Amino acid sequence: MVGTAKKTRRTTNKDDSLAVVHGENPQVSTIIAPIVSSYNEKIRPILDAVENLRRLNIAKEGIQLPTIVVVGDQISGKSSVLESLAGISLPRGQGICTRVPLVMRLQSHPLPNPELMLEFNGKSISTDEDNVSDAINIATDELAGNAKGISNTPLTLVVKKNGVPDLTMVDLPGITRVPVHGQPENIYDQIKDIIMEYIRPEESIILNVLSATVDFTTCESIRMSQSVDKTGLRTLAVVTKADKSPEGLLEKRLVQVQGMIISKTLPEIVKKINEKLTYNLSELDKLPVNLTCVADAMTAFMHIIGLSKESLRKILLRGEFDEYPDEKNMHCTARLVDLLDSYSNDLQCFSEKEATKDFLMDEIRELQEAKWIGLPNFMPRTAFLSIHQRKVKAVAHMPIDFVHNVWEYLETVVSSVLNRHCENYYQLQVSTRRAGQSLISKMKDSSVKHVLVVVEMEKLTDYTCNPEFIAEYKKLILQQDCFVKAVLDRQNNQTSKVKLEGVGEIDVAHLKQYSSMLTQAFDLKVRMIAYWRIVQKRFIDSIAMHLMLSIHNLVNKDLEKEIVHDLMSPKGGGIERLLEESPSIAGKRDKLNRSVKVLRESKETVGNLMDRIGTYGD
Numbered sequence: 251m252v253g254t255a256k257k258t259r260r261t262t263n264k265d266d267s268l269a270v271v272h273g274e275n276p277q278v279s280t281i282i283a284p285i286v287s288s289y290n291e292k293i294r295p296i297l298d299a300v301e302n303l304r305r306l307n308i309a310k311e312g313i314q315l316p317t318i319v320v321v322g323d324q325i326s327g328k329s330s331v332l333e334s335l336a337g338i339s340l341p342r343g344q345g346i347c348t349r350v351p352l353v354m355r356l357q358s359h360p361l362p363n364p365e366l367m368l369e370f371n372g373k374s375i376s377t378d379e380d381n382v383s384d385a386i387n388i389a390t391d392e393l394a395g396n397a398k399g400i401s402n403t404p405l406t407l408v409v410k411k412n413g414v415p416d417l418t419m420v421d422l423p424g425i426t427r428v429p430v431h432g433q434p435e436n437i438y439d440q441i442k443d444i445i446m447e448y449i450r451p452e453e454s455i456i457l458n459v460l461s462a463t464v465d466f467t468t469c470e471s472i473r474m475s476q477s478v479d480k481t482g483l484r485t486l487a488v489v490t491k492a493d494k495s496p497e498g499l500l501e502k503r504l505v506q507v508q509g510m511i512i513s514k515t516l517p518e519i520v521k522k523i524n525e526k527l528t529y530n531l532s533e534l535d536k537l538p539v540n541l542t543c544v545a546d547a548m549t550a551f552m553h554i555i556g557l558s559k560e561s562l563r564k565i566l567l568r569g570e571f572d573e574y575p576d577e578k579n580m581h582c583t584a585r586l587v588d589l590l591d592s593y594s595n596d597l598q599c600f601s602e603k604e605a606t607k608d609f610l611m612d613e614i615r616e617l618q619e620a621k622w623i624g625l626p627n628f629m630p631r632t633a634f635l636s637i638h639q640r641k642v643k644a645v646a647h648m649p650i651d652f653v654h655n656v657w658e659y660l661e662t663v664v665s666s667v668l669n670r671h672c673e674n675y676y677q678l679q680v681s682t683r684r685a686g687q688s689l690i691s692k693m694k695d696s697s698v699k700h701v702l703v704v705v706e707m708e709k710l711t712d713y714t715c716n717p718e719f720i721a722e723y724k725k726l727i728l729q730q731d732c733f734v735k736a737v738l739d740r741q742n743n744q745t746s747k748v749k750l751e752g753v754g755e756i757d758v759a760h761l762k763q764y765s766s767m768l769t770q771a772f773d774l775k776v777r778m779i780a781y782w783r784i785v786q787k788r789f790i791d792s793i794a795m796h797l798m799l800s801i802h803n804l805v806n807k808d809l810e811k812e813i814v815h816d817l818m819s820p821k822g823g824g825i826e827r828l829l830e831e832s833p834s835i836a837g838k839r840d841k842l843n844r845s846v847k848v849l850r851e852s853k854e855t856v857g858n859l860m861d862r863i864g865t866y867g868d
Contacts, residue, residue, distance in 0.1 A: 296513055299859040301357070303519075304418060306848050306855075313522045313852075314453040316515050317418060321445050321471045322459030324424035331459050331488045332421055336409050338366070341383045341390075349394040351404040351444065352386070352421040356414045364411040370403070382407070398433045402444050419457070420448055425470045442474070450478050453515060458487040483514070520856050527849040534842050537835060538674035547825045551817075554678065555810055558671045562664065562805045582663055586656065590794055593652040597786050600645055602754070609756045612637050613771040613778075614764050629774065635712055637778055642708045642785070649701045649793050656797055657694035664690065664809070676832025677823065685816035689808055693800050700796050704789065714784045722783060726752055726776035734768045737761045753779065 303315055322328045328348070329340045336356055341348075359365070366382050368375045370389050377385040386407065394401035400423050422445050429437040449456045456475045475485045541547045564570040565582045574580035616633035664686045672679040729750055736748045737758045746759035761768060816822045831839075 295859060295862055299855050301418065302855050303852050304355075306852055308523075308848060308852050311523075311526050311845055311849060313519060313526065314451055315418075315519070316453050316455055317420060317448075318455045318457050319445075319448045320419055320421045320457045320459060321449065321474065322424060323461075323469070323471065324426050327461060328421060328424060328459040331457070332419070335415065335417065335419070337411065337414060338364075338379050338409060339383050341387050348421050348423045349390050349398070349400045350423070351402065351448065353404050353406040354417075354419045354421060355406060355408045356417045356419075357408065357410045358412065358414050359410040360412050361410060364409065366410075367408040369406040369408065398430065400437070400440055400444070402447070422448060427470075445471075445474055446478070449475060452484070452518075454484065456485045458485065460487055460489050462489045516856055516860055520853065520860070523849055523853045523856065527846065527853065530842050530845050530849065534839070534846070537839055537842075540831060544825060550675065551678065551825060554671050554675070555813065558668055558682075559805060559810065561667045561671070562809070565663070565667075566660075566801055566805055580663060580666065582660075585659065586797075589652065589655055589659065590790070593648060594790050596648050597645060597789060600648075601782060601786060604641065604644075608760075609758065610761060610764075610768070610771045610775055612640075613774040614767050617767055617770060617774065629770070629777075631712070633774060634777065637774075638712060638781070638785075639709045641778075641782060642705060645789070646705045649704070649789055650698055653697040653701055653793065653797065654694065657690055657697065660801070660804075661687065661690040664804075674832070674835055676834070677827035677830050678817070679832070681817045681822045681827070682813050684821075685813040686809065688816070689804065689812040693804060693808070697793075697796065697800060701793060704792055708785055708788070712781065714781065716784050719780050719784055722752075722780035723776055726750075726779060727773065730769065730772050730776075733772060737768060738765055 300315055309315065320328055320332065332354065333340055336354060364379055366377045366379065368377060368385055368389050370393060375385065375389070386405070389405050393403045393405060404420075423441045425438070425441055425445070427438045429435055434440065448454060456479060458469070458471045458475055460469055460471070472487075476482070479485045538550075541550060561573055564573065565580055567583075569581075569583040571581045579585065613633070616636055617630070620630035620633040665683060668682040668686055669679060672682050733748060733750065746757055747755050748758050749755045764771070817827070818824060
């Protein structure tokens with residue numbers, strides 16, 4: 251049977267009796283305010299250890315600590331519980347007083363005067379016991395607005411005071427189903443979402459604040475707790491107005507229960523610390539060793555250049571993609587063939603279009619202007635060259651565009667390979683990137699000059715020793731008589747289309763008026779068709795071979811020479827620049843070292859605590 255509870259003094263002069271309930275068999279006792287009196291030598295070290303881990307900011311390492319989350323209805327008396335712990339006054343009033351998650355960090359300090367600090371929105375504001383309630387209200391208005399709505403942005407209250415327990419608790423908005431004036435219609439859903447977010451983690455200790463005058467089994471906060479903590483192992487209940495509760499409840503102290511729950515989480519915390527520590531140490535081992543002398547820098551440089559050249563040989567020359575199995579853009583031999591096929595198709599489409607467009611008209615015009623006094627039926631070479639030069643000029647941009655596309659692609663590939671192998675050496679990465687871009691630019695210019703030479707050669711010379719020219723010409727010229735007859739004998743009701751094997755379907759309606767020139771024009775046309783196919787192949791083969799030679803030279807000699815030249819130039823700074831660690835690596839190393847230090851201290855803290863708990867016995 252519960253005795254009469256001693257009353258808790260608050261600045262509001264309002265008294266409540268409190269009791270603690272835990273697990274499936276509720277047990278209740280009176281709580282003498284402040285709860286500091288219930289500390290003992292077994293509980294205090296546990297709570298101190300957890301707060302020490304919190305001060306080490308172990309949460310930044312992804313390790314969650316046990317946190318007391320305070321939930322309850324609006325009229326359950328949550329403020330009574332929190333004030334009994336902190337020994338300070340909290341906001342009171344009608345409706346929802348707590349409109350944002352209030353993180354209360356209590357720290358026991360032998361200070362002559364308590365120190366209170368509010369932290370929110372990146373700000374820290376000092377306050378005191380007399381004004382903390384108003385300060386919380388002002389901060390809440392800034393976070394959640396001046397109306398009666400709520401916000402999930404937390405507000406932290408740090409209380410440093412002699413005699414308070416070292417605890418961190420989160421006070422959440424009280425549960426309400428009916429919105430009052432100024433509150434959104436879905437206020438219940440908003441509050442429920444916030445509560446569930448905080449009580450769902452396994453590390454959360456759920457502190458349900460209940461009035462002794464209500465049926466515990468129907469309380470909304472209890473139902474929420476049961477949905478995430480079905481065994482009740484991490485659920486506590488504080489019963490307010492215990493002098494009105496049923497008889498037959500047994501004694502059990504709040505802080506003892508809390509200490510036991512925290513103790514049960516310690517092995518899991520140790521496991522997570524060990525896992526994160528092992529991972530961080532592994533990441534440190536992966537970082538490059540700091541270079542301390544020029545000899546080390548030179549060795550590293552030669553190693554990196556060797557790896558880069560081998561990677562480029564594999565993907566550009568040998569077609570081996572094991573270093574980039576899933577990066578199709580780095581399967582270079584295949585991508586270069588794609589670029590070559592596209593270029594070849596463009597030339598082919600041009601040839602097919604030109605072969606049938608205004609059939610024989612270019613030849614007829616040239617023959618008309620190439621007339622001279624001499625023997626009849628002689629093929630004037632000037633007519634052939636004039637037509638050929640126009641065709642070469644029309645396609646001259648295609649090979650130039652092709653080499654531009656190839657070298658732009660190669661620039662991305664070379665940069666990617668160099669960056670990957672130099673990623674741990676910032677200065678070398680800068681130098682190799684600059685050298686790679688410079689070399690690619692030079693080689694692109696060289697390829698363009700090569701193309702221009704090829705174009706000029708084709709313009710000035712009508713020559714080939716390829717037997718395919720004669721074979722193609724003979725095949726086409728055999729159709730001459732039939733073609734001329736089809737043009738001259740065509741009646742008005744006949745189709746204007748004539749099909750030539752190897753050329754396609756030709757519109758000949760415009761040719762009957764040039765009957766005297768058809769034979770010679772047809773001969774000139776098929777000579778041009780046969781020769782252009784040879785020229786087209788030369789445009790493809792010669793440029794492709796030039797590019798492959800250029801790529802071979804780039805990989806095997808030019809790139810290394812360009813990088814060395816750039817690194818040793820005044821702007822490169824010499825091999826000594828490799829001794830300067832990149833900002834990203836230096837930052838990562840520093841972050842990992844700090845993390846390892848925190849984790850080791852945390853591991854020692856928890857380990858010492860578990861050793862101490864092990865000496866308690868039953």
